[in-house]
Amino acid sequence: MLRPGPVGGERPGAPSRWHPLVLVPLALSAWVYYPLLRVNFFADDFAHLASIQSDGIAQFLFEPFGGHNYLVRNLFFLGSWELFGMHMPYYFATVLLTHLLNVGLLFGTIRTVTRSAMLACFGAALWGTSPLCVGTLAWYSVYGHVLVGTILLVVLGQLARLAADGRPLSPRRGWVWYGLLLAGTTCFGVGIGVALAFPVVLFLVLPDAWSFPGLRARWLLLPVVTLVLYFAFRRLYPLLGPMSWQENMQEYIAVHGLAFVPPMLLHLLTFSVAGTTMGFLLRTPYPSVACWIVIAAFLGGLGILLWRGDRTTRRTAVAMIAVAVSVYLLIAIGRSNTYAMFKVAASAAARVARYHYVGSLPVTILLCLILQQLGRLPGLRAIPTTLELAAGLAIIVSGAAHYGIAFQEYRGTPEYLEKTLAQLAADIRAQPPGSTVYLENERAPGWILGPAIPSFLFPGRAGVYVLYNPTDQFEGRTVRFIVREPEVAQYYAQRPNTRLAKLLVPPKAIPAKQ
Numbered sequence: 001m002l003r004p005g006p007v008g009g010e011r012p013g014a015p016s017r018w019h020p021l022v023l024v025p026l027a028l029s030a031w032v033y034y035p036l037l038r039v040n041f042f043a044d045d046f047a048h049l050a051s052i053q054s055d056g057i058a059q060f061l062f063e064p065f066g067g068h069n070y071l072v073r074n075l076f077f078l079g080s081w082e083l084f085g086m087h088m089p090y091y092f093a094t095v096l097l098t099h100l101l102n103v104g105l106l107f108g109t110i111r112t113v114t115r116s117a118m119l120a121c122f123g124a125a126l127w128g129t130s131p132l133c134v135g136t137l138a139w140y141s142v143y144g145h146v147l148v149g150t151i152l153l154v155v156l157g158q159l160a161r162l163a164a165d166g167r168p169l170s171p172r173r174g175w176v177w178y179g180l181l182l183a184g185t186t187c188f189g190v191g192i193g194v195a196l197a198f199p200v201v202l203f204l205v206l207p208d209a210w211s212f213p214g215l216r217a218r219w220l221l222l223p224v225v226t227l228v229l230y231f232a233f234r235r236l237y238p239l240l241g242p243m244s245w246q247e248n249m250q251e252y253i254a255v256h257g258l259a260f261v262p263p264m265l266l267h268l269l270t271f272s273v274a275g276t277t278m279g280f281l282l283r284t285p286y287p288s289v290a291c292w293i294v295i296a297a298f299l300g301g302l303g304i305l306l307w308r309g310d311r312t313t314r315r316t317a318v319a320m321i322a323v324a325v326s327v328y329l330l331i332a333i334g335r336s337n338t339y340a341m342f343k344v345a346a347s348a349a350a351r352v353a354r355y356h357y358v359g360s361l362p363v364t365i366l367l368c369l370i371l372q373q374l375g376r377l378p379g380l381r382a383i384p385t386t387l388e389l390a391a392g393l394a395i396i397v398s399g400a401a402h403y404g405i406a407f408q409e410y411r412g413t414p415e416y417l418e419k420t421l422a423q424l425a426a427d428i429r430a431q432p433p434g435s436t437v438y439l440e441n442e443r444a445p446g447w448i449l450g451p452a453i454p455s456f457l458f459p460g461r462a463g464v465y466v467l468y469n470p471t472d473q474f475e476g477r478t479v480r481f482i483v484r485e486p487e488v489a490q491y492y493a494q495r496p497n498t499r500l501a502k503l504l505v506p507p508k509a510i511p512a513k514q
Helices: 020-038 044-054 057-062 071-084 088-114 117-128 131-137 140-165 171-185 190-205 207-211 213-220 222-239 245-255 258-281 289-308 311-341 360-374 385-402 412-429 460-468 486-493 499-503
Strands: 436-440 477-482
Touching: 020 088, 020 117, 020 131, 020 385, 044 057, 044 071, 044 140, 044 460, 044 499, 057 071, 057 222, 071 088, 071 140, 088 117, 088 131, 088 140, 088 360, 117 258, 117 360, 117 385, 131 140, 131 258, 140 171, 140 190, 140 311, 140 360, 171 190, 171 213, 171 222, 190 207, 190 213, 190 222, 190 311, 207 213, 213 222, 245 311, 258 289, 258 311, 258 360, 258 385, 289 311, 289 360, 311 360, 412 436, 412 460, 460 477, 460 499, 477 499, 486 499
Parallel strands: 436 477
Antiparallel strands: none
8 A cells, every 4th residue: 555665655754845746636637627627507696696796795705605705706706706707617717727726735644644755645536536526616606615625735834834743833924824714614514614623623632732821722712603603794794785585584594403413414424435435436326235345444544554553644544524414414414304304314415515625624634644644554555655656646646537427517508598688689779779678588497597596586588688788787678577577576676776677577567569
């Protein structure tokens, strides 16, 4: 097994920041995930873009959505909109570049905690190419999940270097970490799990930090500050605009579904272990005999790690377990009751790929620590580390080449937008200049909005219109859309100052001659 040694190992202390082996996982990850550039917008993406164009900047930035607080993620979303407009490949190029950054950061973190560039190369390649990442990377609205991964890896990597060098945590660096972790809670919900677990991680990886009362108190308060910030966003947002009843239901669903949390948490953790470890070789449905064998082997390896590893290694392993449990616990709290209401088994819910981007990071680090300890067992020490690395990379490459990743590209999106825009232009131009044109507001098709987005968040042709036209004037004509859905009319009646509310009119508002 890959381990520190004459070739793969490095001297004690934090290694240098650059190693040429990082290019291997970067190249493999780019090879596997370059098809992201062909992915198009879907569902939540349209709701967020319509909000930018209709609701105003402040309301868009601070509005909770799906149980998440999205301030930082929405800043990135807004910046992408200003830079790229409706040019979708550029959005996913940003996602791909951020993922590659995370692959590089993971390489550095694994290399620091194992002092092995070989293990870092294998671990970063395994995670960077993992099919578990596709659910997050191939949906721009979930980009905040990727950003949480960046924040975790930046802070964790710096913490590991401090521990390796035997240096204390300076007040300035500590406050930067604090701010980054709190920012992560407004990127995506899993950021809350990271922040809640991080005091445990800090005091395990850097135990001397516990000796400083001020620093200790500050970090022990981080979970409290995290929860206060989360609920403050949700309580203060109504000062900017009304919250939908669906969003108001999120807390109720979470609180009243706690009985469903343990089974989903268990399956999230076990599926993450199986999916991360097996990668492209996870071809049988979960749960399966093959998956349980891999999970049992992982747990056995973890036992060997806790038995044979030194104190620093054991502390690091427990810290990674804490991060994984905390991240998946937040997901289970937020989503388990919803799946239970629709009679979806916890094992099936745990397979949803977009849940595993951040949670699989500590699992990958644990796997590398396990491989390090296994490589020190009698009989395995004689195997050259270069041969082990070559074999591991060969498995990853052959799996990716043979099976690949099934990307959901939503190819119908550009065609729908183009056809809708062309029909709108034709319908508007059919009326004389200077007139007010009343158009039927047809609903967006289900394959555009998905099963969870209500039509009022992206109201059909009116929604398309606001994405491409900054005003209600089109070539000298005033544009209005006739809304016949009571739910849509009611939603915008509560938001009279938005652009969509002014564009959408009831049938009774149409002049008799129309």
